Amino acid sequence: QSALTQPASVSGSPGQSITISCTGTSSDVGGYNYVSWYQQHPGKAPKLMIYDVSNRPSGVSNRFSGSKSGNTASLTISGLQAEDEADYYCSSYTSSSIVVFGGGTKLTVL
Amino acid sequence: QVQLVQSGSELKKPGASVKVSCKASGYTFTSYAMNWVRQAPGQGLEWMGWINTNTGNPTYAQGFTGRFVFSLDTSVSTAYLQISSLKAEDTAVYYCAREATVTPWAFDIWGQGTMVTVSS
Numbered sequence A: 001q002s003a004l005t006q007p008a009s010v011s012g013s014p015g016q017s018i019t020i021s022c023t024g025t026s027s028d029v030g031g032y033n034y035v036s037w038y039q040q041h042p043g044k045a046p047k048l049m050i051y052d053v054s055n056r057p058s059g060v061s062n063r064f065s066g067s068k069s070g071n072t073a074s075l076t077i078s079g080l081q082a083e084d085e086a087d088y089y090c091s092s093y094t095s096s097s098i099v100v101f102g103g104g105t106k107l108t109v110l
Numbered sequence B: 001q002v003q004l005v006q007s008g009s010e011l012k013k014p015g016a017s018v019k020v021s022c023k024a025s026g027y028t029f030t031s032y033a034m035n036w037v038r039q040a041p042g043q044g045l046e047w048m049g050w051i052n053t054n055t056g057n058p059t060y061a062q063g064f065t066g067r068f069v070f071s072l073d074t075s076v077s078t079a080y081l082q083i084s085s086l087k088a089e090d091t092a093v094y095y096c097a098r099e100a101t102v103t104p105w106a107f108d109i110w111g112q113g114t115m116v117t118v119s120s
Helices: none
Strands: A009-012 A018-023 A035-040 A047-050 A064-069 A072-077 A086-093 A099-101 A105-109 B003-006 B010-012 B018-025 B034-039 B045-051 B058-060 B068-073 B078-083 B092-099 B107-110 B114-118
Touching: A009 A018, A018 A086, A018 A105, A035 A064, A035 A072, A047 A064, A047 B107, A072 A086, A086 B045, A099 B045, B003 B092, B003 B107, B010 B018, B018 B092, B018 B114, B034 B068, B045 B068, B058 B068, B078 B092
Parallel strands: A009 A105, B010 B114
Antiparallel strands: A018 A072, A035 A047, A035 A086, A064 A072, A086 A099, A086 A105, B003 B018, B018 B078, B034 B045, B034 B092, B045 B058, B068 B078, B092 B107, B092 B114
Protein backbone atom coordinates (compact mmCIF):
# COMPACT_ATOMS: atom_id res chain seq x y z
CA GLN A 1 0.00 0.00 0.00
CA SER A 2 1.54 3.32 -1.09
CA ALA A 3 1.58 6.37 1.09
CA LEU A 4 -0.94 9.10 0.36
CA THR A 5 0.43 12.04 -1.63
CA GLN A 6 0.81 15.42 0.08
CA PRO A 7 2.75 18.51 -1.03
CA ALA A 8 6.09 18.68 0.73
CA SER A 9 5.54 22.25 1.84
CA VAL A 10 3.05 25.08 1.89
CA SER A 11 3.31 28.58 3.26
CA GLY A 12 1.12 31.51 4.08
CA SER A 13 1.10 34.81 5.92
CA PRO A 14 -0.66 35.40 9.22
CA GLY A 15 -4.38 35.85 8.71
CA GLN A 16 -4.42 34.10 5.35
CA SER A 17 -5.94 30.71 4.54
CA ILE A 18 -4.04 27.71 3.23
CA THR A 19 -5.12 24.32 1.97
CA ILE A 20 -3.16 21.07 2.11
CA SER A 21 -4.17 18.29 -0.25
CA CYS A 22 -3.97 14.56 0.32
CA THR A 23 -4.38 12.36 -2.75
CA GLY A 24 -5.03 8.65 -2.64
CA THR A 25 -7.08 6.16 -4.61
CA SER A 26 -10.54 4.67 -4.64
CA SER A 27 -9.17 1.98 -2.29
CA ASP A 28 -8.46 4.46 0.47
CA VAL A 29 -9.37 8.17 0.46
CA GLY A 30 -12.03 7.81 -2.22
CA GLY A 31 -13.58 4.68 -0.81
CA TYR A 32 -14.09 5.55 2.85
CA ASN A 33 -14.93 8.55 4.98
CA TYR A 34 -12.11 7.66 7.36
CA VAL A 35 -9.66 10.44 6.52
CA SER A 36 -7.89 12.05 9.46
CA TRP A 37 -5.44 14.92 9.79
CA TYR A 38 -2.68 15.31 12.39
CA GLN A 39 -0.55 18.26 13.42
CA GLN A 40 2.98 17.64 14.65
CA HIS A 41 5.28 20.26 16.12
CA PRO A 42 9.03 19.51 16.19
CA GLY A 43 9.92 16.97 18.85
CA LYS A 44 6.29 16.44 19.83
CA ALA A 45 3.74 13.69 19.34
CA PRO A 46 1.12 14.15 16.61
CA LYS A 47 -2.22 15.69 17.53
CA LEU A 48 -5.54 14.74 15.95
CA MET A 49 -7.06 17.78 14.20
CA ILE A 50 -9.73 16.27 11.93
CA TYR A 51 -11.36 12.84 11.81
CA ASP A 52 -13.83 11.22 9.42
CA VAL A 53 -13.00 13.77 6.70
CA SER A 54 -14.50 16.85 8.29
CA ASN A 55 -15.09 16.43 12.02
CA ARG A 56 -13.13 18.34 14.64
CA PRO A 57 -12.33 16.79 18.02
CA SER A 58 -13.34 18.77 21.05
CA GLY A 59 -10.84 21.53 21.71
CA VAL A 60 -9.57 21.94 18.15
CA SER A 61 -10.01 25.43 16.74
CA ASN A 62 -12.75 25.95 14.16
CA ARG A 63 -10.08 27.56 11.97
CA PHE A 64 -9.29 23.98 10.94
CA SER A 65 -11.64 22.29 8.48
CA GLY A 66 -11.56 19.20 6.30
CA SER A 67 -13.23 18.10 3.10
CA LYS A 68 -13.01 15.45 0.41
CA SER A 69 -13.70 15.26 -3.30
CA GLY A 70 -13.17 11.97 -5.07
CA ASN A 71 -9.78 10.57 -4.17
CA THR A 72 -8.44 13.83 -2.72
CA ALA A 73 -8.96 15.10 0.80
CA SER A 74 -8.07 18.60 1.92
CA LEU A 75 -7.25 20.39 5.15
CA THR A 76 -7.91 24.12 5.24
CA ILE A 77 -6.55 26.41 7.92
CA SER A 78 -8.09 29.86 7.99
CA GLY A 79 -6.83 32.91 9.84
CA LEU A 80 -3.31 31.50 9.86
CA GLN A 81 -1.41 32.01 13.10
CA ALA A 82 2.25 31.59 13.97
CA GLU A 83 1.42 28.62 16.20
CA ASP A 84 0.02 26.75 13.18
CA GLU A 85 3.55 26.31 11.83
CA ALA A 86 4.07 22.54 12.01
CA ASP A 87 4.05 19.36 9.97
CA TYR A 88 0.66 18.03 8.91
CA TYR A 89 -0.15 14.44 8.03
CA CYS A 90 -3.26 12.92 6.53
CA SER A 91 -4.25 9.30 7.02
CA SER A 92 -6.90 7.01 5.62
CA TYR A 93 -8.36 3.61 6.27
CA THR A 94 -7.93 1.33 3.24
CA SER A 95 -9.60 -1.63 1.57
CA SER A 96 -6.78 -3.80 2.93
CA SER A 97 -8.05 -3.06 6.45
CA ILE A 98 -4.95 -1.04 7.26
CA VAL A 99 -4.21 2.64 7.80
CA VAL A 100 -1.91 4.58 5.50
CA PHE A 101 -0.39 8.00 6.18
CA GLY A 102 0.56 10.72 3.77
CA GLY A 103 4.17 11.79 3.46
CA GLY A 104 3.58 14.95 5.44
CA THR A 105 3.46 18.67 4.63
CA LYS A 106 5.57 21.32 6.30
CA LEU A 107 3.56 24.48 6.90
CA THR A 108 5.55 27.68 7.17
CA VAL A 109 3.91 30.83 8.48
CA LEU A 110 5.74 33.72 6.83
CA GLN B 1 -6.59 12.79 32.70
CA VAL B 2 -6.45 10.44 29.75
CA GLN B 3 -2.86 9.74 28.82
CA LEU B 4 -0.40 7.25 27.43
CA VAL B 5 3.05 7.20 29.00
CA GLN B 6 5.81 5.37 27.17
CA SER B 7 9.09 3.98 28.41
CA GLY B 8 12.34 5.88 27.94
CA SER B 9 14.86 6.01 25.12
CA GLU B 10 16.81 2.90 24.25
CA LEU B 11 20.26 2.40 22.72
CA LYS B 12 20.75 -1.10 21.36
CA LYS B 13 23.30 -2.95 19.29
CA PRO B 14 22.37 -4.61 15.99
CA GLY B 15 20.89 -8.04 16.58
CA ALA B 16 19.59 -7.23 20.05
CA SER B 17 15.94 -6.92 21.09
CA VAL B 18 13.98 -4.08 22.64
CA LYS B 19 10.60 -3.87 24.39
CA VAL B 20 8.78 -0.55 24.49
CA SER B 21 5.93 -0.08 26.96
CA CYS B 22 2.89 2.17 26.76
CA LYS B 23 0.93 2.62 30.00
CA ALA B 24 -2.60 3.93 29.73
CA SER B 25 -4.45 5.85 32.40
CA GLY B 26 -7.66 7.82 32.77
CA TYR B 27 -9.86 5.46 30.77
CA THR B 28 -10.86 1.80 30.52
CA PHE B 29 -7.89 0.22 28.76
CA THR B 30 -9.84 -2.58 27.13
CA SER B 31 -12.41 -0.26 25.56
CA TYR B 32 -10.20 1.04 22.76
CA ALA B 33 -7.69 -0.53 20.40
CA MET B 34 -4.05 0.46 20.58
CA ASN B 35 -2.03 1.34 17.51
CA TRP B 36 1.70 1.65 16.95
CA VAL B 37 3.30 4.25 14.66
CA ARG B 38 6.94 4.60 13.64
CA GLN B 39 8.75 7.79 12.67
CA ALA B 40 12.31 7.47 11.40
CA PRO B 41 14.58 10.51 11.89
CA GLY B 42 13.45 13.36 9.65
CA GLN B 43 10.78 11.17 8.06
CA GLY B 44 7.01 10.85 8.13
CA LEU B 45 4.63 8.73 10.13
CA GLU B 46 4.26 5.04 9.34
CA TRP B 47 1.44 2.92 10.74
CA MET B 48 2.76 -0.36 12.10
CA GLY B 49 -0.51 -2.00 13.08
CA TRP B 50 -2.84 -2.37 16.01
CA ILE B 51 -3.83 -4.68 18.81
CA ASN B 52 -7.33 -5.46 20.03
CA THR B 53 -7.12 -4.71 23.75
CA ASN B 54 -10.05 -7.02 24.46
CA THR B 55 -8.82 -10.16 22.73
CA GLY B 56 -5.10 -9.43 22.43
CA ASN B 57 -5.31 -10.15 18.69
CA PRO B 58 -2.68 -8.14 16.80
CA THR B 59 -2.73 -6.94 13.19
CA TYR B 60 0.55 -5.99 11.55
CA ALA B 61 1.05 -3.74 8.54
CA GLN B 62 3.15 -4.91 5.65
CA GLY B 63 6.78 -4.51 6.56
CA PHE B 64 6.17 -5.12 10.25
CA THR B 65 5.70 -8.86 10.30
CA GLY B 66 8.12 -11.34 11.81
CA ARG B 67 10.39 -9.19 14.02
CA PHE B 68 7.68 -7.02 15.52
CA VAL B 69 5.31 -8.21 18.26
CA PHE B 70 2.46 -6.34 19.93
CA SER B 71 1.33 -7.58 23.33
CA LEU B 72 -0.68 -6.50 26.36
CA ASP B 73 -0.81 -6.74 30.12
CA THR B 74 -4.35 -5.66 30.86
CA SER B 75 -3.77 -5.99 34.63
CA VAL B 76 -1.57 -2.90 34.44
CA SER B 77 -3.24 -1.25 31.42
CA THR B 78 -0.08 -1.49 29.38
CA ALA B 79 0.65 -2.27 25.74
CA TYR B 80 4.04 -3.43 24.54
CA LEU B 81 5.99 -3.36 21.30
CA GLN B 82 8.87 -5.80 21.04
CA ILE B 83 11.35 -5.68 18.19
CA SER B 84 13.85 -8.48 17.75
CA SER B 85 16.98 -8.82 15.62
CA LEU B 86 17.34 -5.04 15.57
CA LYS B 87 18.80 -3.38 12.49
CA ALA B 88 20.15 0.13 11.98
CA GLU B 89 17.06 0.97 9.95
CA ASP B 90 14.87 0.33 13.01
CA THR B 91 16.26 3.55 14.48
CA ALA B 92 13.16 5.68 14.97
CA VAL B 93 10.70 7.15 17.41
CA TYR B 94 7.93 4.68 18.19
CA TYR B 95 4.53 5.99 19.27
CA CYS B 96 1.57 4.20 20.75
CA ALA B 97 -1.73 5.82 19.81
CA ARG B 98 -5.22 5.04 21.04
CA GLU B 99 -8.16 4.44 18.77
CA ALA B 100 -10.37 7.52 18.93
CA THR B 101 -13.51 7.36 21.04
CA VAL B 102 -15.65 8.68 18.18
CA THR B 103 -14.32 6.69 15.22
CA PRO B 104 -12.21 3.55 14.83
CA TRP B 105 -9.59 4.70 12.33
CA ALA B 106 -8.30 7.90 13.92
CA PHE B 107 -5.98 8.20 16.89
CA ASP B 108 -6.94 10.71 19.54
CA ILE B 109 -4.41 10.07 22.32
CA TRP B 110 -0.72 9.56 21.65
CA GLY B 111 2.17 8.57 23.86
CA GLN B 112 5.14 10.91 24.05
CA GLY B 113 7.18 8.58 21.85
CA THR B 114 10.14 6.31 22.57
CA MET B 115 13.38 6.84 20.69
CA VAL B 116 15.06 3.57 19.78
CA THR B 117 18.60 3.91 18.46
CA VAL B 118 20.33 0.91 16.91
CA SER B 119 24.07 1.37 16.62
CA SER B 120 27.20 -0.65 17.13
